[in-house]
Amino acid sequence: MSNNSSGAAGRPLDDRVILVQVLVAVFLLINVTLLATFFTKEVFYTTVRYIFFATTLTSDCLILVLTNVLLLHDYFRVTMQTGLCCVLFVLSFVYTLVTPFTLTAMSLERYVAICMPLRHAELCSPRGALTCLLLIHGLSFLPCLVTLLAFFTSASLSFYQRSVLCSAQVFLLHRWQGEFMAALNQLYFVSMCVSIVYCYVQIMKAAKSASGEDKKSVWKGIKTVILHAFQLLLCLIQLWCPFIEAAMLLISEKVFRNVRYFNYIMFYLAPRCLSPLVYGLRDESFFQALKHYALLGFRRKRSFH
Template identity: 25%
Template structure:
């Protein structure tokens, strides 16, 4: 997710010796490659199963996974760059433009609404929640994210002299976007974004909960499962928020243990920016009965007729 914890990385690069710097970069690269391989297996499973490509729920889920892979890759690359080299403003801004942090929360809101419609408006679900509309929602999410990212660059162009863009910079957001206007814009976006997503999750959860209590039999089981899925989205939202609270966490920990500053910054980066990129897709993918069975079939049977095998396996919708 975002590199807010890199706000102190400049100090880290100056205080770490060569061995410590190599160890930290090696750990980040190893974890990043491992997590991307696991998430890549989920993406491979999605594209091997036609049943998933025709379900908007899985379209939104795989977008979540791909977005996590992109953010993790850019995050690790930027961390390595802070130890090895300085970028000019142009390539740095391009990388920060790719490192959007609003995609996942908005995607989670879309997934929660899809589950709400599937349970509370089942007769309209097939018409409202289509694959084409899922792709349109993804395009809208990326459009909003890029507009917000471009706003940071526009503020930079409006407040900085042209000579400032010719030099090299340590490429992390809080160093590049360091004006008071960026602080106000960042705080406003974070508050509005998470308030919107949180309210969406709460409203959809309460409606699904009411439907689960009123339903009976298989409908009640389906509604209860959808309610648990929305709760899971809440956990995923919390994982997304970790990167935003990491600067405050670093400040508290460094104030308490100032001698462990570099280790605190690096450890916080791993737990708030790297590991959540695995946990969020993993817990959702493992919980989904159909997706996980398909994944295991691909592994065990080496791609031998997975679609035909899946046709005989019952599943409980999420």
């Protein structure tokens, strides 16, 4: 890596960058704690909904780290080799899509559990979860694959030896690449929205005919689907952020940077704090395990002292 300008490395952190570092550190600490709790009981890593939950936590951790690295490189104007930038681009793009795809799968799992309970064990097995996760990663990589194939066939050999300020724009040599990625992403998210709305409607129908403990369980499932839908909405807005920021750049660079930080905090960081709320705190079994794990660590620390 090399600096893009001699004074970039000495540039002081402003309040917005410090705020981002604090938020990223807090969310990473929470997510890593939840992931550690996931591996404390066999029931968690053999149950589909918890497997999906762990996948979203892992995806969110990767996105937090990758986007923060890219943000700091952009802020300090630090360049990197094109090959390394390509790896960061692929990982950040793929895992930006993995989270909403997994949220949709979690909603479908709740639909099967509530509306098709007799087939839940058959349709939602750990083996089926692994197949679903492989499909999710394949679909998430598809837009990126087409973009990279076009880039590799168009870029000269000398381009790979350059140091660049890493961003997705580095790999968009043709206008159609951006349009293709945007179109495919919109198709993905429309499909996800339709799936979640369908799950919500079917679970609502089940709620009308349920009674007693079943009714309580169904309404909890409805709240979970609503939270997933809200997360998905925030993820969908991410796709519009580059277009909004490009329009702001035409006004002024100061407005562009302010809007860019706002979008990053609201539509990249905020959705990553909702996953712990949905399952980490609302799911009674997981919350009890989390509390036990946290208290055990605290007691060990006191015993050590």
